[in-house]
Amino acid sequence: MTLMTRRSALTLGLSGAAMMAMARPANALVQITVSGGNFTPLPIAIPNFASADPSFGAEVAQIVRNNLVGSGLFRLVDPAGYPSQVGDPNAPPDFNAWRATGADAVVMADANNAGGQIQSSLRLWDTTAAQQVTGKAYGAPADSWRRIAHIASDAIYSGLTGETGYFDTRVVYVAESGPKANRVKRLAIMDQDGANNRILTDGRLATITPRISPDGTRVAYMTFDGPNASGIFILNLATGQTQSIGQYGQMSFAPRFSPDGQRLVFSVTQGAATNLYALPLAGGQPTALTSGSAIDTSPSFSPDGQRIVFESDRGGRPQIYVMSAAGGGAERISYGDGAYSTPVWSPKGDLIAFTRQSGGQFSIGTMNPDGSGERILATSFHAEGPTWAPNGRVLMFFRDPGGNDGPRLYSIDVWGRAEQRVPTEGFASDPAWSPLLA
Incomplete structure (x- = not known):
């Protein structure tokens, strides 16, 4: 029955x-x-x-x-x-x-x-x-x-x-404090419901765009203090040790792990161009995945590791493209009004989440990997940075109301329901959801 x-x-x-x-x-x-x-x-x-x-x-x-x-x-x-x-x-x-x-x-x-x-x-x-x-x-x-x-x-x-749960997980995010003009940005980690909050970095350099490895043990992130003091680092959550991935181009940013955790894909700026590169974490030099004069950034692997979705302004304004994980030709998949950014492939492989800016508003949405079925889940003055729960049925993002206030984290399901604020000890942005804990 x-x-x-x-x-x-x-x-x-x-x-x-x-x-x-x-x-x-x-x-x-x-x-x-x-x-x-x-x-x-x-x-x-x-x-x-x-x-x-x-x-x-x-x-x-x-x-x-x-x-x-x-x-x-x-x-x-x-x-x-x-x-x-x-x-x-x-x-x-x-x-x-x-x-x-x-x-x-x-x-x-x-x-x-x-x-x-x-x-x-x-x-x-x-x-x-x-x-x-x-x-x-x-x-x-x-x-x-x-x-x-x-x-x-x-x-x-x-x-x-009949679906996998997502509650026994953690979220890494950027904890922001201080006045807006000179806000300190440190990495922090907490349970998905906001409990057990812990600061991970000292704040001497601003940290942004944290991304958790598929096994949940490492965090890749960017530090920023001007072009000459910026770079990508990997933090071991168990030991607290950090490792620089090296200096490439004028600036390296927007890191993301491959599904097997063996590679890191990121953006490198050289002159006016920004292209995507993949680096084997076991050692070696990065390999260019895109080339040209556009700005290519925010890469994210498909769950099977065969494709990468990314943001590019090669068509005149930021849109979403999909290409082979080995690089080469890319197919544009976003065609709605406005500019698209921060695409993230669902762990289930069935959807791509994104940020869309149009008409002075920011929206968090999803679309199918071929660009069809676009659905807007949340819209406000500034909403950005979606990250997927490991079951691919819930998203977390940050919303900044502007003025003297600061960003806060929110979650919402893929049907645009059950939106709620995720409690943090202060301002918070750039969430990254972990896999289920072992």
């Missing part, structure tokens, strides 16, 4: 070429359908996690609730009406009682500290079918206990949608 014809089906409104059905594996009990104009989040109940420390169990459960509701796909059933305030993963729930609350799914889980390790077990139940959707046992060191909540969130998300 499936839920695809019941009220628990999730309906996401799109139309025409923008319709992207999320495949439902045989073991997924909820199908996310893409049709019509209505959107009905799945009602879900999440009691507190059973724990020897009840306040800890309540705190873990609240993080799970925040994650799932923040995704826009789920609606939390009011805990005040739960037949039990604490879940028991060791026994089937009273399905009649939970159905009476209006919940189509209920989570039963525990979390306890065992010798410096937080151990947790979770069962996700379909209340109408009266059967288990998924079960999981997992752990995390006590000093990173929030991961318990994020791993649980991913298990629930995956079990109900």
Whole structure:
């Protein structure tokens, strides 16, 4: 029995070429359908996690609730009406009682500290079918206990949608502080929900455009203090050590790792021209991927490593082009009004996110890799720098309202729904989303 014809089906409104059905594996009990104009989040109940420390169990459960509701796909059933305030993963729930609350799914889980390790077990139940959707046992060191909540969130998300989750991840970004005319820009890293914020660089040189390696262990970024004190560096997140990739041309910038983590592609400025180069990280010299008098920048690999999408003004104003990862001829794929920039290939390979500037406004959007199906997700005075969650269904970007205020981070899903501000300790820009943590 499936839920695809019941009220628990999730309906996401799109139309025409923008319709992207999320495949439902045989073991997924909820199908996310893409049709019509209505959107009905799945009602879900999440009691507190059973724990020897009840306040800890309540705190873990609240993080799970925040994650799932923040995704826009789920609606939390009011805990005040739960037949039990604490879940028991060791026994089937009273399905009649939970159905009476209006919940189509209920989570039963525990979390306890065992010798410096937080151990947790979770069962996700379909209340109408009266059967288990998924079960999981997992752990995390006590000093990173929030991961318990994020791993649980991913298990629930995956079990109900058939899609990979994105909650057990981190985001590297540029933390900005100080007056606007002389703002300090330092690298920082945090959990995807804004917790566990940590500064990575000292701010003596401005840092911009951080990009995380596919295995999540390194960050490539650019430092800037005028043309003679600028360059690309790679930071090892485990050791804190940095490595310069070398000096090429007048300026090197906009780095991005290849999907296998073995190469770095970036822009090099020589005279009036800026071209793309690829550098093997094991050693060697960079190889030119483009040539000419245009400004080619913001490269991003396709997930299979076979193609690169990039920004170029070779046609008169910045537009998006796609070419082989080995270089050569490029095909223009953006044809809307205005200028296009910062293209980023989705981890699923089905979409390319971009920034579009038109009519004095900035927009974050997506298009298919052939340029069709363009969809604008968010528009404001200044919105820029999209980055993909590892499941390819959520984007993060930064928005700057101008004036004396500063940039802040926001997330939004690929249907243009569930936009929310991501909390940071100060101004923030240039987000880069990590893969799922191991």
